[in-house]
Amino acid sequence: MSALLETRSLARNFGAVTAAADIDVTINAGEIVGVIGSNGAGKTTFINMVTGYLAPSSGEILFKGKSIVGKNPRQVMRAGICRSFQVAQLFPELTVLDNVLIAYGIMKHKILPLMSPLATKANIQQAEQLLEEYGITSYMAETVVTLPQGVRKLLDIALAMLRKPEILLLDEPTSGVAIDDKFELMDTVMRAVRKSGAAVLFVEHDMEVIARYSTRLIAFYDGRVLADGAVSEVMNDEKVKELVTGHHLDIDYEQEVQHA
Amino acid sequence: MKYATTMIIGAGIALLAAGLFMPGWLTFLLTLAFAKGLVVMGLLLLMRAGLVSFGQGLYYCLGAYCVGIAGDYFETQNALLLILLAVVVCVALAAIIGLLLCRYRDIFFAMFSMAFSMILYGVLVKSSAFGSSDGFNVKPPLLFGWTPTGESGPFLAYGLAVVALVGVGIFVWRYLRSPMGYAGEAVRENEIRVEYLGASVRRIIYTKYLLAAAMAGLGGGITALAAGHIDPEMAYWTTSGEFVFIALMGGVGHAAGPVIGAVLFELLRTYAFQISPYTWQMILGIALLVIILYLPKGVWSLVERVTKGKPL
Ligand SMILES: Nc1ncnc2c1ncn2[C@@H]1O[C@H](COP(=O)(O)OP(=O)(O)O)[C@@H](O)[C@H]1O
Numbered sequence A: 001m002s003a004l005l006e007t008r009s010l011a012r013n014f015g016a017v018t019a020a021a022d023i024d025v026t027i028n029a030g031e032i033v034g035v036i037g038s039n040g041a042g043k044t045t046f047i048n049m050v051t052g053y054l055a056p057s058s059g060e061i062l063f064k065g066k067s068i069v070g071k072n073p074r075q076v077m078r079a080g081i082c083r084s085f086q087v088a089q090l091f092p093e094l095t096v097l098d099n100v101l102i103a104y105g106i107m108k109h110k111i112l113p114l115m116s117p118l119a120t121k122a123n124i125q126q127a128e129q130l131l132e133e134y135g136i137t138s139y140m141a142e143t144v145v146t147l148p149q150g151v152r153k154l155l156d157i158a159l160a161m162l163r164k165p166e167i168l169l170l171d172e173p174t175s176g177v178a179i180d181d182k183f184e185l186m187d188t189v190m191r192a193v194r195k196s197g198a199a200v201l202f203v204e205h206d207m208e209v210i211a212r213y214s215t216r217l218i219a220f221y222d223g224r225v226l227a228d229g230a231v232s233e234v235m236n237d238e239k240v241k242e243l244v245t246g247h248h249l250d251i252d253y254e255q256e257v258q259h260a
Numbered sequence B: 001m002k003y004a005t006t007m008i009i010g011a012g013i014a015l016l017a018a019g020l021f022m023p024g025w026l027t028f029l030l031t032l033a034f035a036k037g038l039v040v041m042g043l044l045l046l047m048r049a050g051l052v053s054f055g056q057g058l059y060y061c062l063g064a065y066c067v068g069i070a071g072d073y074f075e076t077q078n079a080l081l082l083i084l085l086a087v088v089v090c091v092a093l094a095a096i097i098g099l100l101l102c103r104y105r106d107i108f109f110a111m112f113s114m115a116f117s118m119i120l121y122g123v124l125v126k127s128s129a130f131g132s133s134d135g136f137n138v139k140p141p142l143l144f145g146w147t148p149t150g151e152s153g154p155f156l157a158y159g160l161a162v163v164a165l166v167g168v169g170i171f172v173w174r175y176l177r178s179p180m181g182y183a184g185e186a187v188r189e190n191e192i193r194v195e196y197l198g199a200s201v202r203r204i205i206y207t208k209y210l211l212a213a214a215m216a217g218l219g220g221g222i223t224a225l226a227a228g229h230i231d232p233e234m235a236y237w238t239t240s241g242e243f244v245f246i247a248l249m250g251g252v253g254h255a256a257g258p259v260i261g262a263v264l265f266e267l268l269r270t271y272a273f274q275i276s277p278y279t280w281q282m283i284l285g286i287a288l289l290v291i292i293l294y295l296p297k298g299v300w301s302l303v304e305r306v307t308k309g310k311p312l
């Protein structure tokens, strides 16, 4: 298998805070990689750097062998890396339909047309199909602010998948979703992902979810990769037990309100 | 889509026909109101993207001075040529200033845009060649040497204002339904999402800024031709404030909002001034307050409530 995404000694600090130090991660085509790590371990920072939202302080990011350091989110996304957000990034005061229509409008054109209408029958139908795939058609006419967390998360991921990425980075897709609904949400997402053939890296706190969906597991701790390997192997790692999955697990990560 | 275009053109023809019989004061009032409506339609594009420019007076004034200065310099009264020039010059300046402004948001965007208009004001006040703070007179416009004349005299400027209003009105109406129009809402709602969908927020804002400048220049040019006199006051911050005032009054939910707002504003101002020459601003202020309290989406929302059968 050839490496799809590879980071070498990726590091980032915010003033005196080291959010990421020396991260080496490799993701191959077709892999579903789970990521665990307590609050502040650097998981979001890692995704932000890979997608061009944050510039690394040092290190290298290779996508299909080519460096993508210095590219902005638009360029990274066009190259084939898409992401979802810990806090769903949507257009809150607009309807679900408008959210999707805008997404298609932006996606289809390099320069947005000034005159041709967006809400055509054909475009609305296409939007409906997308919502159908994620099982949220019934919310189509609702404003985003009124949606349950799970639906927001799904819509956020649906928009990330629009570009048909080769690799999808999901930042806590099930956070804020009731325990009973987590599997249903992940099933929906994974069905769509499998259809597209994209590789996935997903940040998750629930070990059952990790065990069910990932083919490999990476544990982050304090801006570093603590362990990386088969799921059972990493879960049974003494350091991981002590520093990540042990007593740290019931941290109130839901409280974390952090955009992007 | 076709229906709306037909409606707008129909309204334009009706306005033109009415112009033949209107009393002079009303023609004049409507011409100025329509010109302001054009400026505010441009402002609407920015406001829907969450950006309030307190400096559209810059292009309103620049457009007017282009018409005045070029008319003198080239010794022409050709209205179309002069207005075209005004629009081109405004877009050219916006192309430069926009590069800076599209990096700013909120109060910074508002204040920077105001600062640029105040620079123009400062320059004009000091330019004795253009009459300093008194400004100068502009010759009445001609259309290839001819001017249409109604009951109360020539009304070419009015005709131009109506035609421009119809053209820009159709453009804005369709624009708001286009991907670029929706992109404005998107930028206002969540810039991160827009970028992660693959569009450049700055480019979107820049485009809107250019369009707004073109419309403000057009409005300014027509005002110069209609009023026959221009002065630096057009670039003063209170003029820009008036445009924001009109936008709030009329509403930015629909292309018609700015036009309704502008006409209402001019009428209110005229009557307020007649009723009370010293405190007319207070009357305007109270009117705005009432509208914001009871019709937060502007007077146009009243029309929408009626046509959509919602209770008042
Ligand atoms: N924009 C930022 N400014 C300052 N510090 C930040 C910023 N983003 C993240 N950090 C810090 O970097 C560390 C890692 O954060 P983050 O990547 O969000 O962790 P995780 O997603 O694993 O919970 C934390 O200590 C956090 O406070």
Ligand SMILES: [Mg+2]
Residues within 6 Å of the ligand: A043, A044, A045, A086, A171
């Ligand atoms: Mg995080």
